[in-house]
Amino acid sequence: MQLDLFDRKIIAALQEDARMPVAQVAERTALSATPVSRRIKRLEDDGVVIGYAPVLDPRKLGFELEAYVLINLNAHIDENITRFEQAIRDNPYVIACHAVTGDMDYIVHIIARDVEHLSQITLKTLVRIPGVRDVKSSIVLEAIKEQRALPLE
Structure with missing residues (x-):
């Protein structure tokens, strides 16, 4: 779809405030x-x-902690992928999940109340999803940049 200058200005305004009259x-x-x-x-x-x-x-x-969890599956068969992706969709503390290239299969963005809650989410749910092989977590210390607005070049 081709966006003209007016479309881009409209989108920019909506990205700034979607409730703008x-x-x-x-x-x-x-x-x-x-x-x-x-x-x-x-x-x-x-x-x-x-x-x-x-x-x-x-x-x-009440969510004081964010973490990114890198996950590998033990085999890339349809059953493992389907089961894992459904478990991720069903988990309310997973706010984003992406299949990625590189050493890991997925990167999962999690919110938690505290470190104990993150431990529960990781050890009681993510690690126990059948087909999950490796789980590595990184806790967010500080958000340097966080925006949802897309560039409109």
Whole structure:
């Protein structure tokens, strides 16, 4: 899909504040509200904008710790992959999981209340998923950069 300058300005405004009123987006794009509404609808229909969600502070919700867990499966058979990926989808403390290249098969982003909770998540659930061979954890000390906005070059 080709995005023109107006589409990019609309997306930039929505990335800044997804609850921004259409009239305010229109002001920023030098368009009137009606074409902005149509463009937003088209961006949604075309799957460029896939949803709107609040950005939450995990600490305010009791999650003081974040970790990245690298996981290897013992065999890359469909049964292991399906079982592992379903267990990850079902785990509410896994906030992201990606299949990756390199020495490990998956990188899993976890939130936890504290180190004991992380230990429970890792030792009582992740390690026990049938087909999991290796698990390596790294605890996040500080977020240097964290953004959801994508570059619009």
